[in-house]
Amino acid sequence: MELQTLTYLVVGATFALYIGIAIWARAGSTKxxxxxxxxxxxxxxxxxTAADWMSAASFISMAGLIAFMGYGGSVFLMGWTGGYVLLAxxxxxxxxxxxxxxxxxxxxxxxxxxxxxxxxVICLIIASVTYVIGQMKGIGVAFSRFLEVDYNVGLSxxxxxxxxxAVMGGMKGITYTQIAQYCVLILAYTIPAIFISLSLTGNPxxxxxxxxxxxxxxxxxxxxxxxxxxxxxxxxxxxxxxxxLTNMFMYTMSLxxxxxxxxHVIIRFFTVPKVKDARTSAGxxxxxxxxxxxxxxxxxxxxxxxxxxxxxxxPGEYMVYEQRPDWIRxxxxxxxxxxxxxxxxxxxxxxxxxxxxxxxxxxxxxxVLANPEIAGLPNWVIALVxxxxxxxxxxxxxxxxxxxxxxxxxxxxxxxxxxxxxxxQELLASRIAMAGAIAxxxxxxxxxxxxxxxxxxxxxxxxxxxxxxxxxMGIFYKRMNKEGAIAGMLAGITVxxxxxxxxxxxxxxxxxxxxxxxxxxxxxxxxxxxxxxxxAIFNFAIAMIVSRVTQAPPEHIQHxxxxxxxxxxATGAVSH
Amino acid sequence: MSDKNSYWKSNLKLVAxxxxxxxxxxxxxxxxxxxxxxxxxxGGYKLGFWFAQQGSIYVFVVLIFFYANRMAKLxxxxxxxxxx
Numbered sequence: 001m002e003l004q005t006l007t008y009l010v011v012g013a014t015f016a017l018y019i020g021i022a023i024w025a026r027a028g029s030t031k032x033x034x035x036x037x038x039x040x041x042x043x044x045x046x047x048x049t050a051a052d053w054m055s056a057a058s059f060i061s062m063a064g065l066i067a068f069m070g071y072g073g074s075v076f077l078m079g080w081t082g083g084y085v086l087l088a089x090x091x092x093x094x095x096x097x098x099x100x101x102x103x104x105x106x107x108x109x110x111x112x113x114x115x116x117x118x119x120x121v122i123c124l125i126i127a128s129v130t131y132v133i134g135q136m137k138g139i140g141v142a143f144s145r146f147l148e149v150d151y152n153v154g155l156s157x158x159x160x161x162x163x164x165x166a167v168m169g170g171m172k173g174i175t176y177t178q179i180a181q182y183c184v185l186i187l188a189y190t191i192p193a194i195f196i197s198l199s200l201t202g203n204p205x206x207x208x209x210x211x212x213x214x215x216x217x218x219x220x221x222x223x224x225x226x227x228x229x230x231x232x233x234x235x236x237x238x239x240x241x242x243x244x245l246t247n248m249f250m251y252t253m254s255l256x257x258x259x260x261x262x263x264h265v266i267i268r269f270f271t272v273p274k275v276k277d278a279r280t281s282a283g284x285x286x287x288x289x290x291x292x293x294x295x296x297x298x299x300x301x302x303x304x305x306x307x308x309x310x311x312x313x314x315p316g317e318y319m320v321y322e323q324r325p326d327w328i329r330x331x332x333x334x335x336x337x338x339x340x341x342x343x344x345x346x347x348x349x350x351x352x353x354x355x356x357x358x359x360x361x362x363x364x365x366x367x368v369l370a371n372p373e374i375a376g377l378p379n380w381v382i383a384l385v386x387x388x389x390x391x392x393x394x395x396x397x398x399x400x401x402x403x404x405x406x407x408x409x410x411x412x413x414x415x416x417x418x419x420x421x422x423x424x425q426e427l428l429a430s431r432i433a434m435a436g437a438i439a440x441x442x443x444x445x446x447x448x449x450x451x452x453x454x455x456x457x458x459x460x461x462x463x464x465x466x467x468x469x470x471x472x473m474g475i476f477y478k479r480m481n482k483e484g485a486i487a488g489m490l491a492g493i494t495v496x497x498x499x500x501x502x503x504x505x506x507x508x509x510x511x512x513x514x515x516x517x518x519x520x521x522x523x524x525x526x527x528x529x530x531x532x533x534x535x536a537i538f539n540f541a542i543a544m545i546v547s548r549v550t551q552a553p554p555e556h557i558q559h560x561x562x563x564x565x566x567x568x569x570a571t572g573a574v575s576h
Numbered sequence: 577m578s579d580k581n582s583y584w585k586s587n588l589k590l591v592a593x594x595x596x597x598x599x600x601x602x603x604x605x606x607x608x609x610x611x612x613x614x615x616x617x618x619g620g621y622k623l624g625f626w627f628a629q630q631g632s633i634y635v636f637v638v639l640i641f642f643y644a645n646r647m648a649k650l651x652x653x654x655x656x657x658x659x660x
Contacts, residue, residue, distance in 0.1 A: 089594060089595070210620070210621070212620055276644070283641045565587075566656040
């Protein structure tokens with residue numbers, strides 16, 4: 001069957017499945033809409049968290065970035081898994097014990113202050129919207145490829161589908177839908193990886209294949225990749241650091257603490273039955289995530305090798321442009337891959353020198369989707385990857401939109417401005433908020449600040465610098481008071497936002513970057529994507545200083561902190 | 577009350593141990609010491625590279641289950657577990 005027809009069929013079938021589940025489990029009351037009645041098993045919750053977590057950044061974008069960054073791409077691998085350790089040990093069980101719906105609710109109660117709650121809502125919205133921009137980029141890439149249209153058209157169609165999808169079901173719909181999505185996306189990711197690993201190294205396990213020798217030779221795959229790249233004038237794959245080790249350290253830290261500060265992930269741990277389950281649930285989530293994350297390095301290295309060998313089949317002999325394979329033609333339609341025959345020899349040279357390099361544009365976000373085609377895998381595998389990419393992007397976008405809409409309708413409207421709002425009005429407000437968030441993120445997605453994973457990294461930095469320190473100190477430091485927490489959150493997010501906006505443009509619109517994205521101006525050589533860790537340090541420091549010089553929190557708050565530290569007496573998430 | 581205090585102290589100690597391991601496998605082996613470790617090889621992997629792209633992730637998974645398991649025992653020992 002023809003590829004495009006097959007892709008329509010597979011994508012259509014998986015969508016029908018998700019929407020079917022969403023309708024079947026359609027949210028009735030607000031409580032179900034947010035936390036699925038608090039009765040989800042840790043393994044099921046872990047799987048849904050994994051689907052929620054692994055977005056377009058993990059599925060579509062990350063391996064492509066690693067393919068071109070080599071060792072430097074490790075920041076994503078360590079950063080987006082190591083955060084679960086922090087989550088399991090520092091936050092999840094305590095927030096579950098606390099037993100409320102949302103992160104700002106915890107911050108508002110713990111810091112006995114509506115102002116703290118509002119600041120948390122604002123930080124949460126800024127981080128989440130940035131995150132959704134990254135998803136929109138991924139969705140745009142996936143739709144443009146499989147509908148064979150320009151990226152901007154693909155993105156517009158994607159926005160419509162995300163809206164329909166996110167508004168349909170609440171958390172319960174989403175929990176069960178996300179289990180289905182996890183299954184689709186993990187199969188879509190691992191099946192091509194197994195095929196490619198088998199053909200390149202003879203070992204079906206990509207994690208082992210990456211460290212094995214090439215089929216029919218005794219050269220290790222990674223050594224071969226290093227050699228090929230240095231021949232073309234690029235840096236070594238296995239030792240090429242991202243800017244500097246300091247930058248990598250901060251980048252990894254920023255992603256890790258951002259993981260533990262992002263509301264759509266934390267909210268997941270409100271849905272397990274017990275405090276004990278919150279800990280194991282984080283473990284199960286990481287198991288399901290690790291399956292993809294340990295496969296990604298192999299996908300990255302093997303895709304880079306296959307790409308180079310498509311362009312240069314044997315040393316010194318380059319691909320004839322007119323005889324280029326179909327997958328190249330298809331990606332050229334999207335505007336995300338471009339060639340320019342600079343020396344007019346009808347062949348495509350690929351080198352590290354910008355003056356002679358003829359593969360002038362390779363959007364990193366196309367690599368994973370193009371990978372099975374580059375490797376010449378059967379059409380059904382290619383169709384499956386498209387379905388998986390969409391599953392990843394949609395599930396996360398839906399989870400985030402839920403976090404944004406509940407922040408606005410539950411925390412701002414019901415919690416602060418209009419406490420007497422009816423359930424129906426609250427639900428309506430949350431849907432309007434969702435539509436607004438999709439429109440803003442989609443609009444900014446036409447000119448995203450970075451590749452999908454890079455944009456998402458910015459979102460993590462914002463969460464790391466604002467939410468995480470406030471949550472952690474709220475649990476581990478009894479003396480932290482409202483003045484300290486509010487000052488800390490404001491300082492952290494302001495420092496990070498200023499740094500990011502200065503280099504990437506206000507609201508990521510490039511023409512407004514007031515000093516230009518100049519790497520020589522980077523603080524200690526730390527790139528904007530990695531700056532959240534610095535913001536978090538500011539947050540902690542300012543909060544500590546301010547709390548020392550202001551009044552200790554009232555007695556009942558100190559009791560509240562003591563109470564959330566022990567599992568006994570936990571109740572389900574309750575409406576109030 | 578004192579039992580709650582000693583429960584919290586044991587928890588903090590356990591968290592500290594886990595965080596040290598968490599730091600060692602990622603930041604120390606994967607970033608700070610990556611260059612010297614890369615001189616050691618396991619198959620086609622340079623060791624520092626392996627920790628950064630594979631090893632640290634496996635350790636993270638084990639670490640969370642280890643922590644969850646120890647905490648469940650600690651909950652029981654101090655009588656602070658939830659009702660079944």
